[in-house]
Amino acid sequence: MNHQLFSGTTNTSKAKFSIGIDLGTTHSVLSYVDISDPDNDEITQKVLQIPQLIAPGVIEDKPQLPSFLYQAHAAELTEGDVVLPWTNQPKFLVGEIARHLGAKTPIRLVSSAKSWLCHAGVDCKEAILPSEAPDEVEKLSPFQASVAYLEHLSAAWNKQYPDQPITEQEITLTIPASFDPAARELTAEAAQQVGLTNATLLEEPQAALYSWIEKSEGDWRNHATVGDIILVIDVGGGTTDLSLIAVTEQGGNLGLTRVAVGDHILLGGDNMDLALAYTLKAKLEKAGNQRLAAWQIQALTHACRDAKETILSNDEADNIAVVVPNRGSSLIGGTLRTELTRDEVNAVLLEGFLPEVSSHEYPAINPRSGLRSKGLPYAQDAAITRHLAAFLSRQVDAVKNIDGVTLSENASFLHPSAVLFNGGVLKSPRITSRLMSVLNSWLTAEQAPDARLLSGLDLDLAVARGAAYYGYVRQGHGVRIKGGTAASYYVGVESSMPAVPGMAPEIQALCIAPFGMEEGSNAELVGDEFGLIVGEPVRFRFFSSKTRRDDTVGTRLEYWGDDELEELNEIEITLSDEGYKVGEVISVHLNSLITETGTLELHAVSNQNNQHWKIEFDVRSGEE
Amino acid sequence: MNNTEFNIDLNLTPTTFDAIHAYLAATVFGLALTVIILLFILLLSMLRNAKKAKQTKVSTNSEQTISSTIPKREPEVKIVEKVVEVEKIVEIEKIVQLPAPEPIILKESTPEAALQLLNLLQTEARFIDFIKEDMSAHSDADIGAAARVMLTGCNKTINQHFDISSVRSEEEGSPITLAEGFNAAEVRLTGNIVGEAPFSGTLIHKGWKVTNIKLPKLTQDHQAEIIAAAEVEL
Structure with missing residues (x-):
């Protein structure tokens, strides 16, 4: 009797799926793998299509759930407008509709809840978001917002797989490698709150590497050798996360050990779009236009995102026209028109965010020094390359205790031998090639060989996919990254x-x-x-x-x-x-x-x- | 007298007894015909549906999950007046002799999907704003700037909700040969159409076809005819 009780509560074999949840700063993704057959060596990865309101009364399935929450005013929407496939009265508006409505009414929008979780000096269970909201708006805590996103994902899962409730599956939840113990605990607690009691935490850069291993279908062993140091650079919408993973030997096979993680840097693709928008704003105002209103800057940012992607991915497009239309029904009158040129993109993005610095140039200000500010401690130096230089220099000793991985004696920073990119920003080949050329210039200066680029990731979905694969690895398949605490x-x-x-x-x-x-x-x-x-x-x-x-x-x-x-x-x-x-x-x-x-x-x-x-x-x- | 009693001649002036027989026979005949016609209609409509599915291969995969809250908006198939006519046959014997006409099946498209597309194009591309504009009042440069907004948005919307591919992969302007039994819905012949297949000609337009539609679902109370809500800033 006792024995039965024991096996009934701890046996996880009833889980049919391993589910990976990427609870991102700007987007959340759920990926899953069927693990019901323990002898199966071939797995099929799927990404859940998440039903969500995209406008009042309109529901669409999307692979990503924007991590935004909107506190609508009672007069704003009619009751029939806010319906989800699983409920007539959702507690909160999350996803695309929240982002959409919040763009025009920012005082009611909760965004970047995840970054607040890791923000020192704030009680994450205190109702503080939206931080700029007037008293009348009902506020909620960063913790509650995370719970709301997880609840939406769980409900979407249970709707699609009513016979396989999410609470009975293997759950892996990803977190930035730089999360401190308190932020990790809050994330685990949020999972428990929605019934995901057996959720495991996994660092996002590790998840990206797992996804790369899974995608290579065993071929990864031909791209990595003992002694390799893999640098994972993850630049998302709002954050930059750095990790180092060493390739070691474990009983004759290749093993992986995570040896170092970077600081929590609040710097990402959104900063780039904003920087371009302000460049164009200055240009428009100089050309005799009136001061731009907030909504115009927002529309400009939106347009800049598209223009940036075109210029960065297309070598022939030099000038992209950027247009901010009038808000009224008259589209043609009152339209602001300007151009984003290749030189501007180069100057703002490549020189601003990825300057060609030496390996001894560190961020002008320590990113942690913003502790006292009331808002989020955004990175004060936008140069990702300088943050990277500081990280590699600090971690120069990271592999000294690792067998089989050696560094040349005169190295002033840790020499990575391979690089794995993750995050939407790094889809642009010009940004990745700039990062590689800067890194390789540092390596060349110290007579080290160039770092290789490990390719093949789906940069938007890799973290969730890797997390789902990790659940499969935990069942005893494939290689597991050794890590332990990162500090x-x-x-x-x-x-x-x-x-x-x-x-x-x-x-x-x-x-x-x-x-x-x-x-x-x-x-x-x-x-x-x-x-x-x-x-x-x-x-x-x-x-x-x-x-x-x-x-x-x-x-x-x-x-x-x-x-x-x-x-x-x-x-x-x-x-x-x-x-x-x-x-x-x-x-x-x-x-x-x-x-x-x-x-x-x-x-x-x-x-x-x-x-x-x-x-x-x-x-x-x-x-x- | 007995002989004539059992040999029913319908052309004769009917006695009371004969009329009952004739009426019975006509009823049986009429009912049998009704059944045959109904079966024929069923067969025809099934054939048409199968053919249509083959031609377009349009899959609406969005329909599955939400059926509990939203009624399916499949186009209604109406069999025009057919059932009523068949019933009449039983009563009016004259029509029995007419050849069964080809049943006409018309699909009535639901306005909701059309409204939804307008809403998507307006939201993302300001489509209605653009076409409602008086072009004569503006310069080409201004129209061009607005068209850029409209076109980028339309492109995004259409790509997001429809998978569109060309019908023919050959280069436009290149010679092309159509084997016998080509799909006339996919390839339209023009010009000097004579002789038998295979036909040789020049590809003028490569054609477009939708291979997949992903339209958002609508809540029960959604007013699709509001394709853009008025906006009031407080």
Whole structure:
């Protein structure tokens, strides 16, 4: 009886599909693979067509669900206008219609919820979006918005496969590699909220690499050799994500190990379109037009996106006419007309976003320094190549502990030997060739061979596809990328020095989880005891490092360089008073655990009776 | 007398008894004919449907998932007045002798799909705005600028909702030979049409055909005739 109960709750073999969900900043995609036959070596990938409102009363199936949410006014739409195939009264308007309506009424539009999840200094469960909305508009939290997108995707799935409810399938949810532990936890919690209790998290650049492996149908082994370092560059609509994956040897076969991830850079294709639009705006205003209204700039941005794609993909198109039509029914009168030239595209995009810099030129300002601003901390230096240079230089030691992967001694930055591109922006051959030529110029300067380009990805859908494939890999097929945590984590503890009046006590960083800690493992800090008061919240400063690979659990740092440790939001422990007297001091030690889902969990463990209390990350009070 | 009683001559002035017989016979005959005509109509309409499907191969794959909220908007097939006429045959014996006419089947297109297309073209391409404009009041340069908006949008809309390919892959202006049994709906012959297939000629227009339609679905209460809502900025 007990045995049956056990196998009934943990057996995942009833899952017929492995589902990969790319919960993107601007678009979400759901891809799936049939895994019901464990002996099947050939898989068929499918992408779910997601029914969504595209205008009031109009529903269309699309492979992408725009990650936008619109809080409509009661007088704005009639009841029959907002119907979905599975409900007459959707809780929120999400998808194409939200983006469409929000373009004209931005005060009611929730966008980029995902970027807020990783935004320090904000409580992601507090109703703060839309951030510019007047009080009358009902606000919701970044967390709720993520739940709303997942709910829509789940409902769309259940509508199409009523006999295979999504809650019973293998779910892989992708996150930026740069997500901190709190953002990971929030994502996993959002999945749980819609019933996806067995969701696993996967870093997006890894998902892209899985998709490349899946698409090559076994041929990838001919394109990668032991010692390769693959640089994954993922430039999406709103973010840029960088990862390094080393090709190693594992028992005679090729293995893959993710060795480093970059910072969360809020810089993407949307910035490029905006930059072009402002160039044209200046040109129009200079030519004697009146100041452009907000809607005209928006239309200009839209037109620039199309013009940019034409110029970047077509070598013969030099000048593209860009037209902003009048909003009234008279189309011909009042139309603004200008041209986007190849020189402008080159100057703004290639020189602005991808300048030919040396490998020692880093972003002018640290992208993290925008912490105090109220909005999202957008990258202040738009040059992707400089961000790339900074990343590769910081990670120069990333492979020193990896067998079979060596770097020449004089290398001042990590030399990638292959590059995999992902993200809609990198569909343009001119942008990718510029990135490759800049990277190869750095490599040539240090006498390293040129990096190869790994091609064949579907840049819009690769992440979701790779995630679905990952569920199949987890069943024991194909190669699995080893990774573990992409950073080591520390709590700040006061050092036992005599207090100096007027000076904040010195703090030490105590390592609680080492770099590369794998899923399902835990680390206990038995030697470091803390006295905690029952019933009173205690806060710890919390740090991470993407470069300190040698610190082990219990290592105490007294000094560290500015760029070595990055401060995250504080963490908080409250010992519940169950079984204790309020005010009692209990001696505890810390225990960290990487869950199977891929989140970091911290516990305080009583030294007397082993009782556990969970330490919360997501207490983001917004304090500085 | 007995002989004439059983040999019913319909041309004779009917007695009471004969009239009943004649009426019965006519009824049986009429009913049999009704059944035959109905079967014939059924067969014909099935043949037509099969033929149509073969010609266009238009698949409307969007229809499957939403049937619960939206009524299917397939074109209604009306058999014009046929059923009524057949019933009449039973009553009026004269018509029995007429040869059965070819049943005429007309499809009535639903206005919703047409309205929907107008809405899509207006939303994406400002199509109605453009064609409603008085061209004489504007310069060619201004019209050109607006046409650019319209054409880019139309191209996007049509490509998004229809898969269109050319009927013939040959280059226009090149010689072409049509074997016997070519599809006359796909290839239209013009000019000096004489003799028998195979026909040799020049490809003037390569033709277009829609291979797939993906039109959005509409909610029950959607007012398709509003192809562009008036916009009021607050």
